[in-house]
Amino acid sequence: MLDFPNAKINIGLFVTSKRADGFHNLLSCFYPVQWMDALEILPAAWNSFDMTGLPVPGDPDSNLCLKAYKLLQQDFNLPPVQMHLHKVIPMGAGLGGGSSDAAFALRILNKLFELDLRAGALEDYARQLGSDCAFFVRNKPVIASERGDVFMDAALDLKGYTCVIVYPGIHITTAEAYGSIKPSQPDCSLEMLLKQDVKVWKKILVNDFEKALFPKYPELPFIKEKLYEAGALYASMTGSGSAIYGLFEGEAPIDFPFPDHYLIWKGLL
Structure with a gap:
């Protein structure tokens, strides 16, 4: 069974407090985009897992897709499977690619072996x-809170807008991103901010990680500024970086003044 785990962008991201368990509470709008990996899972005589596409650092045995299989296997005694992941969404970009792969693995296994598990x-x-794996189960716009795993439906429809995502190849770990963040509460509810016209988001919607990471990585504010110069109505870093996206009304420019090693994705929302 083949499926295509997609990425997400964060529209506004506020780190509101540090938790007793060492994690942070956040407030953000998660919005799915169609920059996709490919994941195939088939019944097999023995378990196997392989990857193609972008290289994934670390031990393949610790991949979240395998962890998803083992999690369900404990409860449902699943037979062996063959997994193949073709990686297209870059890692360390704030796009949730690994989390999406894990959630889609759960979804595929649920269908493949007729486990009848509902979305909840x-x-x-x-x-x-x-933390954000659960978002990709329903895969629709939400306002996420707590660790990014508590959801409220977001009344936000960006159909007709084009999203351009630029990844400069800078891998930012979660630990690095959160290490210099100072939690604070937003002045206005995110739900109210999202109701404003996209044209004014530039003045009111922020990603708290930009303040901490932009001085350290000057390429990031450069990308954001170039997206605005190209006509983006709103541009922001997504997640804890380092990908930067721009929202364009209608079509977006074809060419951007970025180095060849940058990964650029463009698609309709």
């Missing part, structure tokens, strides 16, 4: 794999 149950499993 799949989200509970996904929360055990990572």
Whole structure:
């Protein structure tokens, strides 16, 4: 069974407090975009897992797709499977690619072996794999809170807008991003901010990680400024970086003044 785990962008991201468990509470709008990996899972005589596409650092045995399989295997005694992941979404970019792979692995296994797990149950499993994994179970716009795993439907529809995502190849770890952040509460509710016209988001919607990471990585504010110069109505870093996206009304420019090693994705929302 083949499926295509997609990325997400963060529209506004506020780190509101540090938790007793060492994690942070946040407030953000998660919005799906169609920059996609490919994940195939088939029944097999023995378990196997392989990857193509972008290189993924670390031990393949620790991949979240395998962890998703092992999580369900404990409860449902799943037979062996063959997994193949073709990686297209860059890592350390704030796009949630690894989390999406894990959630889609749960979704595929649920269908493949007819486990009849509903969305809520799949989200509970996904929360055990990572903070934003659960978002990709339903895969629709939400306002996320707490660790990024508590959701409220977002009344936000960006159909007709073009999203351009620029990844400069800078891998920012979660620990690095959160290490210099100072939690604070937003002045206005995110729900109210999202109701404003996209044309004014530039003045009111922020990603708290930009303040901490832009001085350290000057390429990031450069990308953001170039997206605005190209006509973006709103541009922001997504997640804890380092990808920067711009929202364009209608079509977006074809050419951008970025180095060849940058990964650039463009698509309709």
